[in-house]
Amino acid sequence: MSGHVLRFEGSAHNETDRLLPWFVNGTLERDERALVERHLAECVHCRSELSALQQLQDLPAEAVPLPDAGASFRRLRGRLQVRGTAPGASRWQALRHAWMMAPSFLRGAVAVQAVVVLALVAALFGPEFPPDGRYRTLGDAGPATALQGDASHLVVVFDPHVSQAQMRQLLRASQARIVDGPSDAGAYVLAVPAARASSIRDALRAAPGVTMVERLDPVERR
Amino acid sequence: MARLSGQRVGHGAAEDVAPADEVDLMSRIAAEDMSAFETLYRLYHPRLARFLAGMTRRPMLAEEVLDDAMLVVWRKAHTYHPSAKVSTWIFAIAYRQALQALRKVDDAVEPAAERHAEPSQTGPDIELQQYEARVRLAKALTALSAEQRAVIELTYYLGYACREIAQIMDCPVDTVKTRMFYARRRLKTLLGTSLEEAI
Numbered sequence: 001m002s003g004h005v006l007r008f009e010g011s012a013h014n015e016t017d018r019l020l021p022w023f024v025n026g027t028l029e030r031d032e033r034a035l036v037e038r039h040l041a042e043c044v045h046c047r048s049e050l051s052a053l054q055q056l057q058d059l060p061a062e063a064v065p066l067p068d069a070g071a072s073f074r075r076l077r078g079r080l081q082v083r084g085t086a087p088g089a090s091r092w093q094a095l096r097h098a099w100m101m102a103p104s105f106l107r108g109a110v111a112v113q114a115v116v117v118l119a120l121v122a123a124l125f126g127p128e129f130p131p132d133g134r135y136r137t138l139g140d141a142g143p144a145t146a147l148q149g150d151a152s153h154l155v156v157v158f159d160p161h162v163s164q165a166q167m168r169q170l171l172r173a174s175q176a177r178i179v180d181g182p183s184d185a186g187a188y189v190l191a192v193p194a195a196r197a198s199s200i201r202d203a204l205r206a207a208p209g210v211t212m213v214e215r216l217d218p219v220e221r222r
Numbered sequence: 223m224a225r226l227s228g229q230r231v232g233h234g235a236a237e238d239v240a241p242a243d244e245v246d247l248m249s250r251i252a253a254e255d256m257s258a259f260e261t262l263y264r265l266y267h268p269r270l271a272r273f274l275a276g277m278t279r280r281p282m283l284a285e286e287v288l289d290d291a292m293l294v295v296w297r298k299a300h301t302y303h304p305s306a307k308v309s310t311w312i313f314a315i316a317y318r319q320a321l322q323a324l325r326k327v328d329d330a331v332e333p334a335a336e337r338h339a340e341p342s343q344t345g346p347d348i349e350l351q352q353y354e355a356r357v358r359l360a361k362a363l364t365a366l367s368a369e370q371r372a373v374i375e376l377t378y379y380l381g382y383a384c385r386e387i388a389q390i391m392d393c394p395v396d397t398v399k400t401r402m403f404y405a406r407r408r409l410k411t412l413l414g415t416s417l418e419e420a421i
Contacts, residue, residue: 011357017400021406029385056359057378067285069267073260076289 012039016046024053152197153179153216154204155189162209170207176202189216233310244308251299263292269380270379276375277320279364280327287323291316306389313390317372323369362412370405373398 016039023036024030040046154176158167171177174192181188192200197215205215243267250258270291274284281421294315302311363371369391376382388395 009402018403021377021402022384025377025381025383027381027386035362055376066271069264072267072285072289076263076292077260079289079293128238 013043013046016040016043017049020046020050024050024057024139035198052128150194151191152194154197154201155187155212155214155216156204156210157185157187157211157212158189159187159211166209170204170209176203187212227348241307246339248299248302248304248308251296252262259296262295264291266312270312273313273372273375274316274320276363276379277368277372278292279360279371280325283323283327284320287316287320290323291319294319302402308385310382310389313376313380314392317390318392320372321368358413359409362409364411366405366408367401370401370408373401374405377402393408 008121016023016036019028019032019036023033028036040050052059161192171190174190175196176190176192178188179191194217201213201215244262247258247262266284267288270288271284271302274287274291278284278287291312295312298315345417361366363374366374372391373387376387377384382390384395384398387398
């Protein structure tokens, strides 16, 4: 057979010819059946074809001996027992199936209940935000943590490919600790000794694996 | 027009189980209810046996495929969704299983005509003519592709609509019509100028 799919449009004769098998088995939609019936009334060839297809449909039905269903099922059940072939449904899958079979209003009600329960659980056990918790931008004056008197803050963006080991080494060499971040832009806020803030900034700028370093202290802003 | 004769095993023929009951059976099978599975098996066995024998033209292989297909039904019952007809869901599984099985075996095996019952020795001439016609038709059907035979079986002997066959074979409706078109043309070539003359 060709892999080409034919387009079945055109004359009533051609359309009727294509639809005849399903006219014979009585499954055409109403408009298709009406088209075929109209054409059959005036086309000898299609009536002849219809007769042939009806005989084709009737002919072999009695020719195929069917195996005994009872014996076949016993054999299949034996296979199930031997192989321990329980249905593939786990308890979770069975629950899922039961969910799909449930009426839609019931599923909706259960879904709403689930959302309410989740909201309550989140309210009870969710993360607690500090009373003065606020979001900061890179240009903000300082992190939420209280500034130490002898500490300055740097905002640092590391190269995305820098390893954790490299990052730790840089932090140790700078006597820095991360006090905030990473932000959406991948920036960290580092606390460093105030006396060495400028030299640490310059050292970090020169270090591989660091994309950007700026001081956050007001004195550095111009 | 009568949809199906009493001899036929089509899905619209005499059945005691309504589609809604079939959906209920599927739900119970998903919950590992073996008695529901047996009910469904007995309900579909004649139709699947007929379909698979006609599609594969190999009775032994057809029985194996039938068992394999019903095993898939047992295992995958939890994936059935009632938006589809149980009938098309099961036949789609059987169709895929048959295609897979046919790909695995060599194509030059037993002609199906050998399985046809011999005409009775005392029968009238018309019975002999029908027997001969069946043998010729069976031989001609072996020359078709498995997909074409599937369309023939699903249409003429199982009474499915073109749209349902498209769902079973997982293809567009026009592909079903194309397969039927080429199948009929091939049968005419093999049997004579028209099916009527051949029969």
